[in-house]
Amino acid sequence: MQRLSQLGRSATLVATLGLAAVAAVQLETTAGAALGGSGAPRRIFVDAGHGGTDPGAIGNGIVEKELNLEVALRLRDLLEADTEDTSGGGEWEVMMTRTTDASVPLSSRTNAANNWPADRFVSIHHNAFGSSIASGTETFSFANGTAGADLRDRLQEELLSAMGLVDRGPKTANFFVLRETLMPAALTEAGFLSNPGDAAALSAPGAVEALALAHLFGIQRHYGIPPHIPVDGPSTYCFPKTASAGCVPSIEAAGTPSVSQSDFVVACDQVLSQQFGMLFWGRQGLELPLLGGFLCVGGPLMRTPVQFSNGLGPGNCSGRLELQMDSGFLSANGMLPGDEIFCQWWYRDPGLLPATPVGLSDGLRFTVLP
Numbered sequence: 001m002q003r004l005s006q007l008g009r010s011a012t013l014v015a016t017l018g019l020a021a022v023a024a025v026q027l028e029t030t031a032g033a034a035l036g037g038s039g040a041p042r043r044i045f046v047d048a049g050h051g052g053t054d055p056g057a058i059g060n061g062i063v064e065k066e067l068n069l070e071v072a073l074r075l076r077d078l079l080e081a082d083t084e085d086t087s088g089g090g091e092w093e094v095m096m097t098r099t100t101d102a103s104v105p106l107s108s109r110t111n112a113a114n115n116w117p118a119d120r121f122v123s124i125h126h127n128a129f130g131s132s133i134a135s136g137t138e139t140f141s142f143a144n145g146t147a148g149a150d151l152r153d154r155l156q157e158e159l160l161s162a163m164g165l166v167d168r169g170p171k172t173a174n175f176f177v178l179r180e181t182l183m184p185a186a187l188t189e190a191g192f193l194s195n196p197g198d199a200a201a202l203s204a205p206g207a208v209e210a211l212a213l214a215h216l217f218g219i220q221r222h223y224g225i226p227p228h229i230p231v232d233g234p235s236t237y238c239f240p241k242t243a244s245a246g247c248v249p250s251i252e253a254a255g256t257p258s259v260s261q262s263d264f265v266v267a268c269d270q271v272l273s274q275q276f277g278m279l280f281w282g283r284q285g286l287e288l289p290l291l292g293g294f295l296c297v298g299g300p301l302m303r304t305p306v307q308f309s310n311g312l313g314p315g316n317c318s319g320r321l322e323l324q325m326d327s328g329f330l331s332a333n334g335m336l337p338g339d340e341i342f343c344q345w346w347y348r349d350p351g352l353l354p355a356t357p358v359g360l361s362d363g364l365r366f367t368v369l370p
Protein backbone atom coordinates (compact mmCIF):
# COMPACT_ATOMS: atom_id res chain seq x y z
CA MET A 1 0.00 0.00 0.00
CA GLN A 2 1.42 3.31 -1.00
CA ARG A 3 2.01 5.74 1.75
CA LEU A 4 -0.18 8.70 0.91
CA SER A 5 -0.46 10.68 4.07
CA GLN A 6 1.78 13.30 5.60
CA LEU A 7 2.44 14.84 2.24
CA GLY A 8 2.46 18.33 3.54
CA ARG A 9 0.95 20.67 6.00
CA SER A 10 -1.61 23.03 4.62
CA ALA A 11 -2.42 25.47 7.32
CA THR A 12 -4.40 28.52 6.43
CA LEU A 13 -3.58 31.66 8.29
CA VAL A 14 -5.50 34.82 7.81
CA ALA A 15 -3.62 37.95 8.71
CA THR A 16 -5.02 41.43 8.62
CA LEU A 17 -3.21 44.51 7.52
CA GLY A 18 -4.50 47.68 9.08
CA LEU A 19 -4.53 50.45 6.51
CA ALA A 20 -5.24 54.06 7.12
CA ALA A 21 -8.28 55.35 5.34
CA VAL A 22 -9.06 52.05 3.71
CA ALA A 23 -10.83 48.97 4.81
CA ALA A 24 -8.52 46.39 6.28
CA VAL A 25 -6.99 44.14 3.71
CA GLN A 26 -7.26 40.48 4.24
CA LEU A 27 -4.27 38.48 3.28
CA GLU A 28 -4.45 34.78 3.22
CA THR A 29 -1.35 32.70 3.41
CA THR A 30 -1.00 29.04 2.91
CA ALA A 31 2.02 27.51 4.47
CA GLY A 32 3.32 24.43 2.75
CA ALA A 33 5.55 22.42 5.02
CA ALA A 34 8.95 21.58 3.67
CA LEU A 35 9.21 18.00 2.56
CA GLY A 36 12.31 16.22 3.72
CA GLY A 37 15.41 17.37 1.92
CA SER A 38 13.68 19.36 -0.77
CA GLY A 39 14.40 22.78 0.65
CA ALA A 40 12.08 25.61 1.50
CA PRO A 41 8.87 26.06 -0.46
CA ARG A 42 8.80 28.93 -2.91
CA ARG A 43 6.67 31.84 -1.84
CA ILE A 44 4.27 32.90 -4.55
CA PHE A 45 2.29 36.10 -4.15
CA VAL A 46 -0.90 35.85 -6.19
CA ASP A 47 -2.37 39.26 -6.92
CA ALA A 48 -5.93 39.35 -8.22
CA GLY A 49 -6.09 42.69 -10.03
CA HIS A 50 -8.60 45.37 -9.01
CA GLY A 51 -11.50 44.60 -6.63
CA GLY A 52 -14.11 46.36 -4.55
CA THR A 53 -14.86 49.82 -5.88
CA ASP A 54 -12.42 49.27 -8.76
CA PRO A 55 -13.96 46.83 -11.23
CA GLY A 56 -11.12 47.05 -13.74
CA ALA A 57 -12.14 46.41 -17.32
CA ILE A 58 -15.70 45.54 -18.24
CA GLY A 59 -16.73 44.07 -21.55
CA ASN A 60 -19.15 41.61 -23.08
CA GLY A 61 -20.70 40.86 -19.71
CA ILE A 62 -17.40 40.12 -17.97
CA VAL A 63 -16.17 42.22 -15.05
CA GLU A 64 -12.41 42.04 -14.81
CA LYS A 65 -12.12 42.07 -11.01
CA GLU A 66 -14.38 39.02 -10.81
CA LEU A 67 -12.55 36.97 -13.44
CA ASN A 68 -9.19 37.96 -11.94
CA LEU A 69 -10.30 36.72 -8.52
CA GLU A 70 -11.73 33.46 -9.86
CA VAL A 71 -8.48 32.66 -11.62
CA ALA A 72 -6.39 33.73 -8.63
CA LEU A 73 -8.36 31.59 -6.18
CA ARG A 74 -8.13 28.58 -8.43
CA LEU A 75 -4.41 29.16 -8.92
CA ARG A 76 -4.00 29.25 -5.15
CA ASP A 77 -5.86 25.94 -4.85
CA LEU A 78 -3.73 24.38 -7.57
CA LEU A 79 -0.52 25.56 -5.90
CA GLU A 80 -1.73 24.10 -2.60
CA ALA A 81 -2.66 20.83 -4.25
CA ASP A 82 0.70 20.76 -6.02
CA THR A 83 2.43 21.18 -2.68
CA GLU A 84 0.58 18.23 -1.20
CA ASP A 85 1.00 16.06 -4.26
CA THR A 86 4.35 14.27 -4.20
CA SER A 87 4.01 12.70 -7.65
CA GLY A 88 5.46 15.77 -9.34
CA GLY A 89 5.37 19.53 -9.42
CA GLY A 90 6.70 21.89 -6.81
CA GLU A 91 6.26 23.05 -3.29
CA TRP A 92 4.74 26.46 -2.65
CA GLU A 93 3.51 28.91 -0.11
CA VAL A 94 0.81 31.26 -1.32
CA MET A 95 -0.20 34.69 -0.19
CA MET A 96 -3.03 36.54 -1.87
CA THR A 97 -3.80 40.23 -2.11
CA ARG A 98 -7.45 39.49 -1.71
CA THR A 99 -9.72 36.47 -1.52
CA THR A 100 -12.93 38.49 -1.76
CA ASP A 101 -14.26 41.48 -3.67
CA ALA A 102 -12.17 43.95 -1.64
CA SER A 103 -10.62 47.28 -2.55
CA VAL A 104 -6.85 47.02 -2.11
CA PRO A 105 -4.51 49.94 -2.94
CA LEU A 106 -1.57 49.13 -5.15
CA SER A 107 0.91 50.09 -2.43
CA SER A 108 -0.72 47.61 -0.04
CA ARG A 109 -0.25 44.86 -2.61
CA THR A 110 3.44 45.51 -3.12
CA ASN A 111 4.09 46.21 0.57
CA ALA A 112 2.52 42.90 1.53
CA ALA A 113 4.63 41.04 -1.01
CA ASN A 114 7.81 42.88 0.03
CA ASN A 115 7.21 42.40 3.74
CA TRP A 116 6.43 38.69 3.51
CA PRO A 117 8.84 38.51 1.55
CA ALA A 118 7.58 36.76 -1.56
CA ASP A 119 9.89 34.96 -3.98
CA ARG A 120 7.70 35.79 -6.97
CA PHE A 121 4.80 38.14 -7.63
CA VAL A 122 2.14 37.16 -10.16
CA SER A 123 -0.52 39.72 -10.95
CA ILE A 124 -3.60 38.50 -12.81
CA HIS A 125 -5.45 40.93 -15.06
CA HIS A 126 -7.56 41.00 -18.20
CA ASN A 127 -7.52 43.67 -20.84
CA ALA A 128 -9.90 46.10 -22.47
CA PHE A 129 -9.58 48.72 -25.16
CA GLY A 130 -11.78 51.42 -26.61
CA SER A 131 -12.05 49.52 -29.86
CA SER A 132 -13.39 45.99 -29.83
CA ILE A 133 -10.86 45.02 -32.49
CA ALA A 134 -7.90 44.73 -30.09
CA SER A 135 -7.46 41.13 -29.00
CA GLY A 136 -4.96 38.64 -27.70
CA THR A 137 -2.67 37.71 -24.85
CA GLU A 138 0.16 39.83 -23.45
CA THR A 139 2.25 39.50 -20.32
CA PHE A 140 4.42 42.13 -18.68
CA SER A 141 7.55 42.44 -16.62
CA PHE A 142 9.32 45.62 -15.53
CA ALA A 143 12.47 44.95 -17.60
CA ASN A 144 13.92 42.47 -20.02
CA GLY A 145 16.71 40.04 -19.24
CA THR A 146 15.59 39.49 -15.65
CA ALA A 147 14.09 36.65 -13.66
CA GLY A 148 10.84 38.55 -13.88
CA ALA A 149 11.12 38.49 -17.66
CA ASP A 150 11.66 34.73 -17.59
CA LEU A 151 8.57 34.31 -15.44
CA ARG A 152 6.70 36.60 -17.85
CA ASP A 153 7.80 34.57 -20.88
CA ARG A 154 6.77 31.24 -19.37
CA LEU A 155 3.37 32.65 -18.37
CA GLN A 156 2.85 34.10 -21.84
CA GLU A 157 3.70 30.77 -23.49
CA GLU A 158 1.34 28.84 -21.25
CA LEU A 159 -1.52 31.31 -21.67
CA LEU A 160 -1.15 31.16 -25.45
CA SER A 161 -1.15 27.38 -25.31
CA ALA A 162 -4.18 27.26 -23.03
CA MET A 163 -6.39 29.87 -24.69
CA GLY A 164 -5.22 29.96 -28.30
CA LEU A 165 -5.65 33.71 -28.57
CA VAL A 166 -3.53 36.16 -30.57
CA ASP A 167 0.07 36.44 -29.38
CA ARG A 168 0.70 40.11 -28.55
CA GLY A 169 4.01 39.08 -27.07
CA PRO A 170 5.88 39.52 -23.82
CA LYS A 171 6.33 43.18 -22.97
CA THR A 172 7.81 45.53 -20.43
CA ALA A 173 5.82 48.18 -18.60
CA ASN A 174 6.29 50.68 -15.82
CA PHE A 175 3.30 49.34 -13.88
CA PHE A 176 3.26 50.11 -10.17
CA VAL A 177 3.13 46.49 -9.03
CA LEU A 178 6.02 45.56 -11.32
CA ARG A 179 8.14 48.58 -10.38
CA GLU A 180 7.58 48.55 -6.60
CA THR A 181 7.94 44.84 -5.97
CA LEU A 182 11.38 43.81 -4.74
CA MET A 183 11.11 40.28 -6.17
CA PRO A 184 10.73 39.11 -9.78
CA ALA A 185 7.22 39.98 -10.90
CA ALA A 186 4.99 39.48 -13.90
CA LEU A 187 1.52 40.68 -14.84
CA THR A 188 -0.71 38.69 -17.18
CA GLU A 189 -3.41 39.99 -19.51
CA ALA A 190 -4.80 36.78 -20.97
CA GLY A 191 -7.28 38.47 -23.28
CA PHE A 192 -9.46 41.47 -24.08
CA LEU A 193 -12.87 41.61 -22.45
CA SER A 194 -13.74 44.26 -25.03
CA ASN A 195 -13.19 41.80 -27.90
CA PRO A 196 -16.12 39.43 -28.53
CA GLY A 197 -13.90 36.52 -29.52
CA ASP A 198 -11.57 36.86 -26.55
CA ALA A 199 -14.53 37.39 -24.21
CA ALA A 200 -16.20 34.22 -25.47
CA ALA A 201 -13.02 32.24 -24.84
CA LEU A 202 -12.55 33.77 -21.38
CA SER A 203 -16.11 33.02 -20.32
CA ALA A 204 -16.37 29.53 -21.82
CA PRO A 205 -16.90 26.59 -19.46
CA GLY A 206 -13.50 25.52 -18.21
CA ALA A 207 -11.86 28.86 -18.97
CA VAL A 208 -11.04 29.64 -15.35
CA GLU A 209 -9.51 26.20 -14.92
CA ALA A 210 -7.49 26.58 -18.10
CA LEU A 211 -6.28 30.04 -17.10
CA ALA A 212 -5.33 28.92 -13.60
CA LEU A 213 -3.50 25.87 -14.93
CA ALA A 214 -1.63 28.05 -17.41
CA HIS A 215 -0.41 30.23 -14.54
CA LEU A 216 0.54 27.12 -12.54
CA PHE A 217 2.46 25.65 -15.48
CA GLY A 218 4.18 28.96 -16.12
CA ILE A 219 5.34 29.20 -12.51
CA GLN A 220 6.45 25.58 -12.49
CA ARG A 221 8.43 25.94 -15.72
CA HIS A 222 9.97 29.20 -14.53
CA TYR A 223 11.45 27.12 -11.70
CA GLY A 224 12.57 24.36 -14.05
CA ILE A 225 9.76 22.02 -13.03
CA PRO A 226 7.91 20.18 -15.82
CA PRO A 227 4.24 21.20 -16.05
CA HIS A 228 2.34 19.10 -13.57
CA ILE A 229 -1.37 18.90 -12.81
CA PRO A 230 -1.70 18.08 -9.12
CA VAL A 231 -3.29 14.72 -8.43
CA ASP A 232 -6.20 14.95 -6.05
CA GLY A 233 -5.26 12.82 -3.11
CA PRO A 234 -5.88 12.83 0.58
CA SER A 235 -4.86 16.03 2.23
CA THR A 236 -3.71 16.09 5.80
CA TYR A 237 -5.85 18.28 7.97
CA CYS A 238 -4.22 17.69 11.31
CA PHE A 239 -1.30 15.90 12.84
CA PRO A 240 -0.57 13.37 15.55
CA LYS A 241 -1.38 14.88 18.89
CA THR A 242 0.04 12.34 21.27
CA ALA A 243 2.08 9.23 20.96
CA SER A 244 3.03 7.00 23.83
CA ALA A 245 5.61 4.33 24.43
CA GLY A 246 7.56 5.51 21.42
CA CYS A 247 4.81 4.77 18.98
CA VAL A 248 4.00 7.26 16.25
CA PRO A 249 0.48 6.56 15.06
CA SER A 250 -0.02 6.74 11.34
CA ILE A 251 -2.89 6.44 8.92
CA GLU A 252 -2.76 5.82 5.21
CA ALA A 253 -5.09 5.02 2.36
CA ALA A 254 -5.15 3.51 -1.09
CA GLY A 255 -7.73 3.30 -3.83
CA THR A 256 -10.49 5.70 -4.77
CA PRO A 257 -13.12 6.90 -2.32
CA SER A 258 -16.12 6.46 -4.58
CA VAL A 259 -19.80 5.62 -4.43
CA SER A 260 -19.35 3.23 -7.35
CA GLN A 261 -15.89 1.69 -6.76
CA SER A 262 -14.92 -0.47 -3.83
CA ASP A 263 -11.14 -0.41 -3.76
CA PHE A 264 -10.78 2.26 -1.10
CA VAL A 265 -8.90 1.11 1.98
CA VAL A 266 -7.90 3.08 5.03
CA ALA A 267 -5.26 1.52 7.24
CA CYS A 268 -3.78 2.38 10.61
CA ASP A 269 -0.25 1.49 11.58
CA GLN A 270 1.50 1.52 14.92
CA VAL A 271 -1.72 0.50 16.56
CA LEU A 272 -1.25 0.57 20.28
CA SER A 273 -3.11 -1.36 22.95
CA GLN A 274 -6.63 -2.67 22.96
CA GLN A 275 -8.60 0.51 22.89
CA PHE A 276 -8.64 2.27 19.62
CA GLY A 277 -10.93 3.17 16.83
CA MET A 278 -11.07 4.61 13.38
CA LEU A 279 -13.21 7.66 13.16
CA PHE A 280 -14.94 9.22 10.19
CA TRP A 281 -16.73 12.47 9.86
CA GLY A 282 -18.90 13.88 7.15
CA ARG A 283 -18.08 17.55 7.28
CA GLN A 284 -15.54 19.95 8.63
CA GLY A 285 -16.14 21.73 11.89
CA LEU A 286 -14.38 22.88 14.99
CA GLU A 287 -11.94 21.04 17.18
CA LEU A 288 -13.62 18.72 19.64
CA PRO A 289 -11.90 17.69 22.84
CA LEU A 290 -11.72 13.97 23.42
CA LEU A 291 -10.26 12.68 26.65
CA GLY A 292 -7.23 14.91 26.66
CA GLY A 293 -6.56 14.76 22.97
CA PHE A 294 -8.17 16.87 20.33
CA LEU A 295 -9.98 15.65 17.31
CA CYS A 296 -9.46 18.02 14.49
CA VAL A 297 -13.02 18.26 13.37
CA GLY A 298 -16.12 18.41 15.45
CA GLY A 299 -19.65 19.64 15.69
CA PRO A 300 -22.84 17.75 14.91
CA LEU A 301 -21.00 15.20 12.87
CA MET A 302 -21.68 11.75 11.68
CA ARG A 303 -18.99 9.89 13.56
CA THR A 304 -18.44 6.25 12.84
CA PRO A 305 -16.14 4.52 15.29
CA VAL A 306 -14.94 1.16 14.13
CA GLN A 307 -13.61 -0.82 17.03
CA PHE A 308 -11.01 -3.53 16.77
CA SER A 309 -9.47 -5.53 19.54
CA ASN A 310 -8.08 -8.50 17.82
CA GLY A 311 -5.36 -9.64 20.09
CA LEU A 312 -3.17 -6.60 20.16
CA GLY A 313 -1.69 -6.41 23.56
CA PRO A 314 -0.94 -3.27 25.57
CA GLY A 315 2.13 -1.53 24.32
CA ASN A 316 2.05 -3.14 20.92
CA CYS A 317 3.45 -0.65 18.48
CA SER A 318 3.46 -2.78 15.40
CA GLY A 319 -0.21 -3.55 15.00
CA ARG A 320 -2.08 -2.69 11.86
CA LEU A 321 -5.71 -2.56 10.99
CA GLU A 322 -7.46 -1.93 7.72
CA LEU A 323 -10.94 -0.93 6.78
CA GLN A 324 -12.26 -1.37 3.29
CA MET A 325 -14.57 1.57 2.68
CA ASP A 326 -16.51 0.12 -0.20
CA SER A 327 -19.36 1.76 -2.02
CA GLY A 328 -21.84 0.09 0.31
CA PHE A 329 -20.11 1.54 3.35
CA LEU A 330 -20.12 5.01 1.85
CA SER A 331 -23.74 4.89 0.80
CA ALA A 332 -24.77 3.46 4.17
CA ASN A 333 -23.19 6.51 5.75
CA GLY A 334 -24.93 8.92 3.43
CA MET A 335 -21.88 9.83 1.38
CA LEU A 336 -22.48 11.38 -2.02
CA PRO A 337 -20.07 12.41 -4.77
CA GLY A 338 -18.40 15.64 -3.77
CA ASP A 339 -18.77 14.97 -0.04
CA GLU A 340 -15.67 15.02 2.08
CA ILE A 341 -14.57 12.26 4.42
CA PHE A 342 -12.36 13.04 7.39
CA CYS A 343 -10.51 10.05 8.79
CA GLN A 344 -8.45 9.75 11.92
CA TRP A 345 -7.69 7.13 14.50
CA TRP A 346 -7.27 7.28 18.23
CA TYR A 347 -5.89 4.92 20.82
CA ARG A 348 -5.11 4.74 24.47
CA ASP A 349 -3.31 2.27 26.59
CA PRO A 350 -5.65 0.70 29.17
CA GLY A 351 -2.66 -0.18 31.28
CA LEU A 352 -2.14 3.49 31.96
CA LEU A 353 -5.73 4.38 32.78
CA PRO A 354 -7.04 6.69 34.03
CA ALA A 355 -4.20 9.13 33.32
CA THR A 356 -3.36 7.82 29.88
CA PRO A 357 -3.43 10.39 27.12
CA VAL A 358 -5.35 9.68 23.99
CA GLY A 359 -3.18 9.35 20.93
CA LEU A 360 -4.41 10.57 17.58
CA SER A 361 -3.07 9.88 14.13
CA ASP A 362 -2.86 12.37 11.33
CA GLY A 363 -6.23 13.33 9.98
CA LEU A 364 -6.81 12.59 6.33
CA ARG A 365 -9.38 14.27 4.13
CA PHE A 366 -10.83 12.72 1.01
CA THR A 367 -13.37 13.80 -1.54
CA VAL A 368 -15.89 11.19 -2.56
CA LEU A 369 -15.94 10.58 -6.29
CA PRO A 370 -18.84 9.29 -8.40
Ligand SMILES: [Zn+2]
Binding pocket: 049, 050, 056, 057, 064, 125, 126, 127
Ligand atom coordinates in the same frame (compact mmCIF):
# COMPACT_ATOMS: atom_id res chain seq x y z
ZN1 LIG B 1 -6.55 45.10 -14.90
